[in-house]
Amino acid sequence: MVPLTHYLALGAILFLIGAAGVIMRRNAIMILLSIELMLNSVNITFVGFARQWADLTGQVFAIFVIAVAACEAAVGLAILISLNRDRSMVNVDEINLLKW
Amino acid sequence: MELVFFYLFAAGIVGASLLMVTRANVIHAALSLVLAFLFMAGLFVLAGAEFLAGVQILIYAGGIMVLYLFSIMLMNVGVAVRLRQWHRQSALALAAALLLAAEVWVVLGRGGYPAAQAWSWRLGQTPGNVEALGQVLYTKFLFPFEVASVLLLAAMIGAIVLAKRQITR
Numbered sequence: 001m002v003p004l005t006h007y008l009a010l011g012a013i014l015f016l017i018g019a020a021g022v023i024m025r026r027n028a029i030m031i032l033l034s035i036e037l038m039l040n041s042v043n044i045t046f047v048g049f050a051r052q053w054a055d056l057t058g059q060v061f062a063i064f065v066i067a068v069a070a071c072e073a074a075v076g077l078a079i080l081i082s083l084n085r086d087r088s089m090v091n092v093d094e095i096n097l098l099k100w
Numbered sequence: 101m102e103l104v105f106f107y108l109f110a111a112g113i114v115g116a117s118l119l120m121v122t123r124a125n126v127i128h129a130a131l132s133l134v135l136a137f138l139f140m141a142g143l144f145v146l147a148g149a150e151f152l153a154g155v156q157i158l159i160y161a162g163g164i165m166v167l168y169l170f171s172i173m174l175m176n177v178g179v180a181v182r183l184r185q186w187h188r189q190s191a192l193a194l195a196a197a198l199l200l201a202a203e204v205w206v207v208l209g210r211g212g213y214p215a216a217q218a219w220s221w222r223l224g225q226t227p228g229n230v231e232a233l234g235q236v237l238y239t240k241f242l243f244p245f246e247v248a249s250v251l252l253l254a255a256m257i258g259a260i261v262l263a264k265r266q267i268t269r
Contacts, residue, residue, distance in 0.1 A: 001105045002146065004213050010110045010143075012204040014117055016197055022123040022191035024186055029172060030127045036164070037117055040140060043152075046232045051147040054217035054238045059149050059229075063237070064218055066159055067248040071255030072166050077171040078262035087263075091180075093187065 007048025014041030026091040028083075032076045039069045105146055112139035124171050124181050130165060137161045148219050148231045 014037060041060045043073030050058030083089050116136035123129040137160050142151035187193060220232070237245055 001216060002102055004216070005208070006103075006106060006110070006212070007147070007182055008208050010113070012201075012208060013114060016201050017114070017117045017121055018202070019200060020194060020197040023196065024182070024190045025121070026185060026187055027126060029119075029168070029175075030129060033120060033126075033129055033168065034132065037120065037136070037194055040160075042136065043139065044143065047144055047147045047149045047152060050149065052213065052216050054219050056233055057241075059233055060237055060241050062149070062152055063155065063180070063233075064244060064248055066155060067252060070159070070164055073167055074255045074259040075262065077167060080261040081171055081174055081263050090175060090177075091183065096202055 001053075004048055007044060007051070008083060011041045011045035011048065014038070014044065026093055026094075028080050028090055028092050032073065032080070035072065035076075036069060039065055039072075044061040101148060106143070109139045109143040112136070112179065113143065124185050126177050126180065127169065130168050130172060134161050134165050138167070148229065153231050 007056070013097060017024045018036075018038035018041060021037065022031050025031055025034065043065055046058040046062045046065070048058075050062075083095065087095075090093055113136050116132045116139060120129045120132040120136065125131060128230040137156055141153040141161075144150070144156060219229075
């Protein structure tokens with residue numbers, strides 16, 4: 001049986017890769033993809049804890065995380081498509097309309 | 101044996117994720133993420149979450165990532181490949197990520213987790229993971245389940261309104 005620390009370490013590594021992608025990339029779609037990776041790393045942690053305690057709550061919350069990820073993908077991509085259509089911008093440092 | 105497969109899947113996930121973060125072409129990045137999700141489904145089977153493994157492939161790799169790929173194809177990615185890919189404050193951001201890594205290391209290294217329990221079912225038998233998960237989801241977590249459905253509806257309406265070309269009143 002795989003120890004819990006392995007799941008936690010894997011989740012932490014993936015979360016950090018995703019976080020680095022979010023704050024280092026310019027392309028907005030890449031940022032959304034990195035956020036997906038971060039949400040999945042949390043899923044791995046949930047599933048690892050569910051395995052450790054033989055408790056299904058972790059798996060249920062992983063399902064909710066997937067639902068939230070679907071919402072985030074839909075709304076984020078809608079924003080990106082309208083931004084790309086109206087102002088043809090894909091890089092986040094060019095989107096500074098609200099910046100003072 | 102289980103540990104060997106865990107390391108195999110973990111190496112696949114980490115490798116595909118690193119590939120995803122560093123690609124210049126967004127389509128390549130999305131496909132690498134699909135690969136990472138497939139490895140993750142294997143990991144979920146290993147952890148006794150068979151239903152989640154199916155959901156991971158059907159909903160994530162099959163639904164959400166296809167949505168991403170279609171949106172990418174609606175945009176003009178040919179130009180974006182030739183642009184600078186990283187922020188100017190990349191070094192600072194990397195330092196922040198490493199700081200976060202140190203924090204996570206400290207918190208996780210404290211340990212003190214309770215001993216492992218065994219599942220009440222065996223893989224491949226009925227009633228198994230799906231039945232148990234459905235029982236918990238529709239009784240104990242019924243209210244969060246309904247809230248999630250309202251959230252999905254709101255996201256759907258929001259996406260339609262945001263992506264619509266113009267709204268006629």
